[in-house]
Amino acid sequence: MEEQRQLDEYSISDQMLEKQQESSELVLSKVETERIQRQDNPKQLPSSYFVSASYDGKRGKACINLYDPISKRIYFWHDTSKHKPYLLTNLSPYELDQLDRVKSHPGFDHFEQVEKFDPLLDKMVSLTKVVARDPLAIGGRPRGCLREIIPEDHAKVSTPEQPEAKVWEAAIKYYQCFIYDSHLIPGTSYSIKNGELIPATVENTENIVEKIQTTFDIQEGEEKAHIEQWAQLLEYPAPPFRRVALDIEVFSPIATRVPDPREAPYPVICACLTSKIDKDQVLLLKRKGVKDGRERLPSDASLKFFEQEKDLIEAIFKALWDYPFVITFNGDDFDLRYLAHRAEKLGIPRKEIPIEVGRRVCLLKSGVHIDLYKFFYNRSIQIYAFSNRYRDVTLDDVGKALIGLAKYDLNKPFADLSYSELARYCYRDSEITLKLTSFDDDLVLKLILVLARISKMPMEDVSRQGVSRWIRNFLHFEHRRRNFLIPNKADIFSLKGKTATTAIIKGKKYKGAIVVKPVPGVHFNVAVMDFASLYPSIIKIWNLGYQTILCPHEDDKDNIVPGTPHWICRKYKALESLLIGSLRDLRVNWYKPKSKDKTLSADVLSWYNIIQSALKVILNASYGVFGAESFDLYCPPVAEATAAIARHALTLIVKQAHDLGIEVLYGDTDSVFLKNPSREQIDELAAWSSKELKMSLDVDKVYRYAVFSSRKKNYLGIFDDGRVDVKGLTGKKRHIPRFIKDAFNQMKSRLGKVSSSEEFESAKRDIKKIVLDRYMRLKRREWENLDDLAFHVVLGEAPERYIKTTPQHVMVARMLKDRDIEMRAGDLVSFVKIKPRDMVVRNRREVISVMPMQLAADSDVDVDKYVAYLQSTFEQVLDALGLEFDEIIGLTKLERFM
DNA sequence: ATCTATGGCAAGCCGA
DNA sequence: TCGGCTTGCCAT
Numbered sequence: 014m015e016e017q018r019q020l021d022e023y024s025i026s027d028q029m030l031e032k033q034q035e036s037s038e039l040v041l042s043k044v045e046t047e048r049i050q051r052q053d054n055p056k057q058l059p060s061s062y063f064v065s066a067s068y069d070g071k072r073g074k075a076c077i078n079l080y081d082p083i084s085k086r087i088y089f090w091h092d093t094s095k096h097k098p099y100l101l102t103n104l105s106p107y108e109l110d111q112l113d114r115v116k117s118h119p120g121f122d123h124f125e126q127v128e129k130f131d132p133l134l135d136k137m138v139s140l141t142k143v144v145a146r147d148p149l150a151i152g153g154r155p156r157g158c159l160r161e162i163i164p165e166d167h168a169k170v171s172t173p174e175q176p177e178a179k180v181w182e183a184a185i186k187y188y189q190c191f192i193y194d195s196h197l198i199p200g201t202s203y204s205i206k207n208g209e210l211i212p213a214t215v216e217n218t219e220n221i222v223e224k225i226q227t228t229f230d231i232q233e234g235e236e237k238a239h240i241e242q243w244a245q246l247l248e249y250p251a252p253p254f255r256r257v258a259l260d261i262e263v264f265s266p267i268a269t270r271v272p273d274p275r276e277a278p279y280p281v282i283c284a285c286l287t288s289k290i291d292k293d294q295v296l297l298l299k300r301k302g303v304k305d306g307r308e309r310l311p312s313d314a315s316l317k318f319f320e321q322e323k324d325l326i327e328a329i330f331k332a333l334w335d336y337p338f339v340i341t342f343n344g345d346d347f348d349l350r351y352l353a354h355r356a357e358k359l360g361i362p363r364k365e366i367p368i369e370v371g372r373r374v375c376l377l378k379s380g381v382h383i384d385l386y387k388f389f390y391n392r393s394i395q396i397y398a399f400s401n402r403y404r405d406v407t408l409d410d411v412g413k414a415l416i417g418l419a420k421y422d423l424n425k426p427f428a429d430l431s432y433s434e435l436a437r438y439c440y441r442d443s444e445i446t447l448k449l450t451s452f453d454d455d456l457v458l459k460l461i462l463v464l465a466r467i468s469k470m471p472m473e474d475v476s477r478q479g480v481s482r483w484i485r486n487f488l489h490f491e492h493r494r495r496n497f498l499i500p501n502k503a504d505i506f507s508l509k510g511k512t513a514t515t516a517i518i519k520g521k522k523y524k525g526a527i528v529v530k531p532v533p534g535v536h537f538n539v540a541v542m543d544f545a546s547l548y549p550s551i552i553k554i555w556n557l558g559y560q561t562i563l564c565p566h567e568d569d570k571d572n573i574v575p576g577t578p579h580w581i582c583r584k585y586k587a588l589e590s591l592l593i594g595s596l597r598d599l600r601v602n603w604y605k606p607k608s609k610d611k612t613l614s615a616d617v618l619s620w621y622n623i624i625q626s627a628l629k630v631i632l633n634a635s636y637g638v639f640g641a642e643s644f645d646l647y648c649p650p651v652a653e654a655t656a657a658i659a660r661h662a663l664t665l666i667v668k669q670a671h672d673l674g675i676e677v678l679y680g681d682t683d684s685v686f687l688k689n690p691s692r693e694q695i696d697e698l699a700a701w702s703s704k705e706l707k708m709s710l711d712v713d714k715v716y717r718y719a720v721f722s723s724r725k726k727n728y729l730g731i732f733d734d735g736r737v738d739v740k741g742l743t744g745k746k747r748h749i750p751r752f753i754k755d756a757f758n759q760m761k762s763r764l765g766k767v768s769s770s771e772e773f774e775s776a777k778r779d780i781k782k783i784v785l786d787r788y789m790r791l792k793r794r795e796w797e798n799l800d801d802l803a804f805h806v807v808l809g810e811a812p813e814r815y816i817k818t819t820p821q822h823v824m825v826a827r828m829l830k831d832r833d834i835e836m837r838a839g840d841l842v843s844f845v846k847i848k849p850r851d852m853v854v855r856n857r858r859e860v861i862s863v864m865p866m867q868l869a870a871d872s873d874v875d876v877d878k879y880v881a882y883l884q885s886t887f888e889q890v891l892d893a894l895g896l897e898f899d900e901i902i903g904l905t906k907l908e909r910f911m
Numbered sequence: 912a913t914c915t916a917t918g919g920c921a922a923g924c925c926g927a
Numbered sequence: 928t929c930g931g932c933t934t935g936c937c938a939t
Contacts, residue, residue: 373912393915481915518917519932525917526939547939548916633939637915644915652916682918682939726919726938741937743921748936806935818924818933885921 052379053089058205060213061088062252062462063197064337065381065471066188068148075191077210078381078471079203080337082252087337087380090203090210096191097122098148100183101129101140101498102163103176109141112166118159120150129498132560133508135585138498140181148187160184182499189486192469193493199475200466201249218248225603235586239595246466247599247624251459256338257288258447259329261348262439264300268426269834274347277354280322282427283435285443286332287314289451293443294332295436296325306431310440318432323359326352333367334379338458342408342446343386345477349375376473383461385411385449387477397630398460404747405841412445416452420445454619463627467596480634485645491588500559505648509563512653513578522640523653527660529667529680531721531728534893536678537770538689539716539730542698544662545601545709547683548636551658552651553594554707558587559639559648576657579650589651593635600628601709659683662706669701679721679728686719714738717768722892729890735765743886752801752879753886756787760890777894781901784887788902791876791883802874803843803866811838821863827855829865847873 058079064087065078075092102109106124109115125142143159145151152160160183167178182190192199202213225244229237262283265272272279286294293314310316319325329352333339341348353368353375369376376382388394390406403414412418421438423430430438450457465475468483469490475483492499514524544550551557555574564582572580604625608618638644640652659682666685670677675698676688687695695712702710716730716738730738739745744757760780767776789795796802806822812830815823825844826836831854836842843866852861864873884898891898 479914484915516917518919521917523917528918528938543939634915637917639915640917641915643913656917684939724920741920743936746921746936809935815934820923820934822935882922889920 052087054091054208055088055205056208058088058090059083060202060204062202063199064462064465065473066192066199067376067471068187070147073147075188077197077203079205080252080381085253085255085337088205090205092191092195093208093210094195096194097144097146098151098187098190099125099142099144100151100160100163101127101142101181102178103138104141104163104167104178106141108167108178109143109163111170112163114157114162114166115143115159118145118150118157118162120145120147121159122146129496131498131500132492132585132588133500133504135560135565140498151187152183179501181501185489185499189470189489193490196494198246198466199469199471200462201246215250218245218250221248225599228603229598235591236595236598239591240599243467243595243599244603247463247604249466251455251462251620254338254450254455254458255288255290255336256340256447256450256458257286257291257332257336258340258443258450259332259344259348260285260341260439260443260446261329261352262427262435263351265427268428271347272351274350275354277351277358281326281352281355283439284325284329285314285436285439286329287440287443287447288336289447293440294328295440296328297432297436298322298325304431306433308431308433308437310433310436314440316436322355323361326356326359326361327365330356330361330365330367333377337380339377339380339382340446340450341382341384341386342442342449343384344382345374345384345387349377349382374473374477381472383450383458383472383476385446385457388457388461389449391479393480393630393634397633398626408442408445411449416445416448418445418448454616454623456619456623459620459623460627463624464630467627467631480630481638481641481644483631484635484638487592488588488646491592495588497588500646502645502647505559505646509559509648509650512649514576514653514657522649523656524660525656526682527663527680528682528725529663529677529685531679531686531723531725532676532688533721533723535718535720535770535773536688537718539678539719540687540690540695541684541713541716541730542687542695542710543684543713544702545711546597546632547659547662547708548655549593549597549632550708551655551662552636553590553597555654555658556581556583556587556590557651557654558589559646559651561585561587561590562648562650562654574654574657575661577650577654579654581654589635589639589646593632596628596635597632600625600632604628662708665706666698666702666710669705670698673697673701678719681726684713720764720890720893722889724889727889729761729764731765731767737761737765742889744889748804748806749882749886750802750804750879752787752791752796753883755801756783756883757886759783760887773894777896780891780894781896784883784891784898784901787883788880791879794871794874794876796871799845799869799871799874800866802845802879804846805841805843808836808838808840808842812836814838824854824859824861825863825865828852828861829867831855832868834867845869845873846875846878848875 058081061079061081063077064080067076069076069091072091077090079088079090081088109124115121122144125144127140127142128137129140131138145159150159152158160180163180164178203210204213222241222244226241229240261281263272264279264282280298282298282300284296295310295314295316297318299318299320349368350370353366353370356366367378369378386406389411395401399415403411409420412420421441423438427435461472461476464483465472468475468486470483470486489499512523516522516524561582562579566582566584569582570580572583574581604621607613608621608625636652636655639648641647663680663683667677667680670685670687673694675690675694677685678688679686699710702708717733718731720729726741728740739761743749744754760783763776763779767773808822808826812823812826822842822844825842829836844863845866847862847864849860849862852859854861888898
C-alpha cells in the first residue's frame with residue numbers, strides 16, 4: 014500500500030515538473046489551477062503534518078495546511094463541522110434581543126446558552142455564546158463589530174443598577190479558536206479519511222512515552238497525565254522539510270537607499286532560489302551596459318538570463334507555488350512584499366501571485382513562509398536557544414556565528430556590479446538563508462515545529478511571535494479543554510493586580526532577586542550549586558497562577574507567600590503551575606539528561622537537544638510573562654510571589670550552607686558559590702534543599718579557582734581544563750574598543766594557565782607586562798588600526814528621541830546625519846574619543862569629545878581617555894590579585910627618569 | 912504594531 | 928563640584 018502510494022505521488026509530481034519545463038511561460042496558471050484543485054480538500058490523505066492554519070473567507074471555514082512528508086506537498090483541508098466564530102457575554106439572549114444592532118448585524122448567526130467555570134470567581138457561570146458567520150463580525154474591524162456593540166448598546170438601554178455588559182474571548186484569532194475547540198495540535202500528524210481529519214499515531218512514540226511515564230511514577234493524577242501528554246507531543250517525529258531559500262536584489266539609483274517595497278519602483282535584477290536538493294537557480298535580468306564579470310558560481314547552480322522582468326518574477330513565483338516551505342531573511346518586510354507589489358505593477362494577475370500581503374507579514378497561498386529575521390530577532394531565541402552567539406540580527410552576523418558563512422563583501426553599489434558579481438552576492442545570501450535552517454540536523458525548523466506543538470500555534474505564527482504569545486496560547490488551549498472561561502486581562506488586574514513589595518530599581522513593579530555580596534579575592538576550588546529551573550520550580554511547587562493567588566477562600570488566607578501578604582489557594586491546582594510544572598519536570602528529569610546520554614544515537618541526541626532547548630526557551634520566560642503588561646494573563650502578584658519565594662529559598666540556602674560550615678563566596682538569584690566544600694557538605698546541602706525546600710540543588714560547575722572583586726555580577730571563574738568564565742567584566746562588554754579587549758583577553762588566557770596558588774606570582778608578573786605594554790603603546794600612539802580604538806554602542810531609539818540627555822553615541826549619530834548618513838534605532842554606532850572641541854552639530858554649537866569612525870583621524874585620539882578606560886577595565890581584576898594599576902605604570906615613570 | 916522579569920555596574924550628562 | 932538621572936550592557 015505504502016509503496017504504491019509513494020509511486021503515485023512521485024509520478025504526479027514528475028509529470029508536473031515536465032509540464033512546467035515544457036514551456037516556462039503562460040502555462041503557469043493552468044498548471045497551478047490543476048495543482049490547487051488536487052491540493053484542495055482531498056478525500057483521502059496519508060498521515061501529514063498540520064503545519065499551518067488560516068481562515069478561508071470565501072468558504073467561511075477554518076483551513077488547515079497539511080504537509081505530506083512523502084510527496085512533500087502541502088494539502089488543504091477545510092473544516093467540515095459547523096464550527097463558527099463566537100464570543101461570550103453575560104447578557105441573556107433576552108437582553109441581547111433588546112439590542113437592535115446585534116441581531117441585525119450582517120454577520121450575526123445565533124445565540125446559545127452555555128455554562129462555564131469562571132476561575133476568578135471560583136464558580137460556574139451562565140453565559141450567552143453569540144455566534145457569528147464570520148470572524149470580522151466578532152472583532153478585528155475598527156468599528157461596528159459585536160464585541161464593541163454589545164457593551165456600548167447595553168449601556169444605552171440599561172438602568173444604572175443593572176450590571177454592565179461584558180464580553181469574553183472576543184479577541185482570539187478565529188483559526189486559533191478553531192484549533193482550541195477541535196483539540197487539534199499543530200506540528201503533529203493527521204490523515205484524511207473520507208474527507209474527515211483523523212489524528213495519526215506512531216507506534217514507536219508510544220513505547221518511548223511509556224518509558225517516560227515510568228520515570229515519572231512518583232507523580233500522580235493530573236500532573237502525570239500532563240507529563241504524558243507533553244511527552245507524546247514531543248516524542249512525535251519530525252518530517253524532512255522540502256524547502257527553498259529565496260533572496261532577491263533590486264535596482265536602486267541611490268546606492269545607500271533600499272527601495273520601498275510598498276512602492277516597488279525599480280526592477281528586480283537578480284533572484285536566487287536555493288534548495289541544495291533540486292538544482293539551485295540564479296535568475297538575472299538583462300540590462301544595458303552591465304558586464305559579464307568573471308566570478309564563478311558553484312557548478313550545481315543553474316544560471317538564467319531574462320530579457321523581461323515579468324518573466325523573471327514568474328519564474329520565482331513558480332518556485333513559490335511549488336515548495337511547501339519557503340525561507341527568507343526579512344521576506345515579510347522586503348523580498349516577498351516587493352515581489353508582490355512589483356508583480357502587480359507589471360500586470361501579473363492577482364491570482365497568479367503566490368503571496369498574501371499582510372500589514373506586517375507576507376504569507377504564501379500554497380506553502381509556509383518562514384522569515385528567519387523575525388525568528389532570530391526573538392530575544393528568547395537569541396539568548397536561550399543560541400546562547401547569545403550572534404549579536405546583531407543580520408544575515409551576516411547570524412550566518413557567521415551559527416554556520417561560519419559570511420555575506421560577500423561589496424565594495425561598490427549594486428548598479429556597478431557585473432552580472433557574475435551580482436549573482437555571486439545574491440547566491441551567497443540565499444545559501445546562508447538555507448543553511449540557517451539546515452545546520453545541526455534542521456535545528457531551526459524542528460525547533461519551530463516543536464514550539465508549534467507546545468504553543469498550539471501554526472508554524473508561521475510561532476516563528477514570528479514572542480514567547481508570551483506561545484505561553485498564552487497553550488494556556489488558552491487548556492482553558493477551553495476544561496471548559497474554563499478565559500478571563501479578561503482587566504478583570505484579573507482589578508481583582509489581583511496590586512503588588513506589595515518595592516523594587517530596588519526605580520520604576521519597577523515589585524522586588525526581584527537577591528545578589529549576595531562577593532568575598533573579594535582569589536579562591537581555589539569553588540563549587541557553584543544552583544536550583545534547577547528555579548522560577549518554574551517555584552511556580553510548580555507553590556501552585557502559583559492567577560486563579561490560585563489571592564483566591565476567594567477565607568480558609569486559604571493563612572497560606573502565605575513568605576515576604577509578601579499574598580496567599581495561595583489549597584483547593585485548586587493552577588493551570589500555570591500544572592503546565593509549566595510538567596514542562597519543567599520533563600526537561601529537568603528527561604530531556605536534559607537524555608540530550609547528553611552518550612549511549613543514544615546521534616539522531617536521537619540531536620532531537621532531544623532540540624526539545625530541551627525549546628523547553629528552556631519557554632521555561633525561562635514563564636515567570637517573566639506574569640509581570641509583563643502585554644501578557645493576556647498578566648498578574649503581577651504571581652511574578653512578585655515567584656521572586657519572593659526565590660529570595661526566601663536563596664536566603665535559607667546561604668544560611669544552611671553557613672550552618673554546615675561552608676563559606677559562601679557569592680550568590681545570584683538561584684546560585685551559591687561555595688569555597689572548597691567537601692563532598693559530604695555538598696551532599697548535605699543538596700539533601701537539605703530537597704527535604705526542606707522541595708527543590709533540587711545541584712552542582713552546576715566547579716572552578717579550579719575564581720576571582721572576585723567587591724562588585725556584584727562581576728567575576729572570573731577558571732575551570733580545570735583552563736577554560737575561563739568571564740561574567741560581567743567591562744573587558745567582555747561589546748561596546749569596548751578592541752584595543753582594550755585584546756589586552757583583557759591576553760590576561761584571561763594567562764589566568765587560564767594558573768593551576769595553583771604558587772603559580773600566581775609568575776602570572777601576576779605577566780599580567781603586569783600585558784597592562785604596561787598596552788599603556789606604553791597608547792602613550793606612544795602605537796595602535797595598528799584606528800578601528801581598534803572604536804567604541805560600538807547601539808542606538809536604543811531614533812537619535813531625535815533622546816530628550817533628557819545627549820549620550821555620546823547619539824551625538825555621533827547626529828554628526829553623521831549632517832553628512833547624510835542616517836542612523837536608526839537598533840543601529841550600531843562606532844566612534845573614537847577625542848580631545849574636546851567646539852563644533853556645529855545639527856545647527857547648534859556643541860562641545861564634542863567623540864568622532865564618528867567615518868570621520869576620525871589618528872591625530873584626533875584622546876590618549877588619556879583610553880588610558881582611563883584601560884585602568885577601569887583592568888582594575889576590576891587587579892583589585893582581587895592585589896595589584897595596582899598606578900603602580901604598574903608608575904614604575905615605568907621612575908624607570909624612564911633613570 | 913510590538914512587548915518575559917528585576918538587579919548591578921560604568922560612564923556621561925546636566926542641573927543645583 | 929557633586930549627585931541624581933539616563934543610557935547601555937550584562938547576570939540571572
